[in-house]
Amino acid sequence: MKGINKLLERIGRGVGKVVGAMYQAGRDSVDQVIKNVLPFMAFISLIIGIILKTGVGDWIAKTLSPLAGSLLGLVVLSIIIAIPVLSPLLGPGAVIASIIGTLLGTQFATKAIPAQYALPALFAINPQVGCDFIPVGLALGEAEPETVEIGVPAVLFSRFVTGPLAVVLAYFASIGLYTK
Amino acid sequence: MQALATAAEWFIGLFKAGGETFVGLVTGIIPLLVILMTFDNALITLIGPEKIDKVGEAAGREGLIYYPIRYMILPFLSVFFLTNPMAYTMGRFLPEKYKPAFYDSAVSYVHPPLGIFPHVNPGEYFVWGGIATGVEQAGYRVSDLAIRYLLIGLVVILIRGIVTERITAIMSKRSAASEQAAAS
Numbered sequence: 001m002k003g004i005n006k007l008l009e010r011i012g013r014g015v016g017k018v019v020g021a022m023y024q025a026g027r028d029s030v031d032q033v034i035k036n037v038l039p040f041m042a043f044i045s046l047i048i049g050i051i052l053k054t055g056v057g058d059w060i061a062k063t064l065s066p067l068a069g070s071l072l073g074l075v076v077l078s079i080i081i082a083i084p085v086l087s088p089l090l091g092p093g094a095v096i097a098s099i100i101g102t103l104l105g106t107q108f109a110t111k112a113i114p115a116q117y118a119l120p121a122l123f124a125i126n127p128q129v130g131c132d133f134i135p136v137g138l139a140l141g142e143a144e145p146e147t148v149e150i151g152v153p154a155v156l157f158s159r160f161v162t163g164p165l166a167v168v169l170a171y172f173a174s175i176g177l178y179t180k
Numbered sequence: 181m182q183a184l185a186t187a188a189e190w191f192i193g194l195f196k197a198g199g200e201t202f203v204g205l206v207t208g209i210i211p212l213l214v215i216l217m218t219f220d221n222a223l224i225t226l227i228g229p230e231k232i233d234k235v236g237e238a239a240g241r242e243g244l245i246y247y248p249i250r251y252m253i254l255p256f257l258s259v260f261f262l263t264n265p266m267a268y269t270m271g272r273f274l275p276e277k278y279k280p281a282f283y284d285s286a287v288s289y290v291h292p293p294l295g296i297f298p299h300v301n302p303g304e305y306f307v308w309g310g311i312a313t314g315v316e317q318a319g320y321r322v323s324d325l326a327i328r329y330l331l332i333g334l335v336v337i338l339i340r341g342i343v344t345e346r347i348t349a350i351m352s353k354r355s356a357a358s359e360q361a362a363a364s
Contacts, residue, residue, distance in 0.1 A: 141270070
């Protein structure tokens with residue numbers, strides 16, 4: 001009898017733990033969607049709506065698409081964004097990357113830019129990722145002040161090299177993607 | 181009067197188009213996002229994020245074979261289990277000289293998994309979502325792009341880690357030399 005009781009208790013506890021974890025996970029993800037994702041969707045929708053209706057979209061299609069629809073253009077884009085003085089300014093909240101990504105997205109949708117450029121484009125819009133956050137990120141890793149002093153320029157300079165490099169790498173990694 | 185009404189209609193049209201886009205995004209992305217994030221979050225709680233501390237302790241060692249552990253496996257696990265921005269706390273297990281490179285590597289990986297593991301950084305979903313939505317509207321399968329983004333991202337963060345580690349080493353040598361010159 002005691003054995004059965006113990007078994008039942010253990011099952012009950014296990015189920016409780018799993019159900020609790022899943023319920024909390026659901027609550028967390030709904031919270032995240034309401035607090036972070038939906039507001040951003042509203043903001044992005046507003047921008048897309050204005051672009052579609054005002055004809056800015058046609059202008060983008062004519063000027064930006066040829067740039068984003070070639071390897072050279074994407075490399076140039078990534079180099080500009082990765083300039084060590086610019087990159088920390090373009091970083092915050094990934095807002096700039098999201099906007100450029102969404103603008104390019106409208107061009108991918110109309111096939112003004114061929115879809116096989118999607119992967120290099122994802123890297124081209126994002127060489128500045130986290131450049132605004134280096135001191136805080138290092139502090140979270142319990143780095144000494146001397147490390148932060150060297151680490152900030154080290155990461156910024158590194159991006160200037162690895163940003164364009166990532167685009168080229170992604171270009172060759174898209175061979176065979178969306179070709180037909 | 182007629183002109184005014186036309187202008188008003190055009191003005192409202194801007195936001196109508198935005199509203200249609202919004203509905204498309206909400207019905208197209210949110211349902212999958214919520215369920216996927218719930219699954220990921222539950223998985224993390226049940227596994228226990230503290231389990232990756234051991235990887236952090238191993239990643240700080242010298243030697244070539246520790247490069248992929250330090251700049252691929254550790255950033256991946258940190259971002260997956262701790263998400264942005266807590267992932268960077270894993271740098272505390274590493275020696276000072278590797279910390280900038282680890283941060284560079286980890287922060288560069290908060291977007292590549294978004295197509296498959298959106299829980300790592302839902303607030304910045306559109307870095308991935310903008311282009312992905314466009315590709316989907318053009319009639320292509322997005323999962324092909326998502327998986328390549330995730331995998332190439334790993335190669336890119338390894339390269340970033342190695343390059344930043346070198347640059348950090350060169351710069352700290354230089355600053356030590358200039359300090360010595362200033363002292364003498």
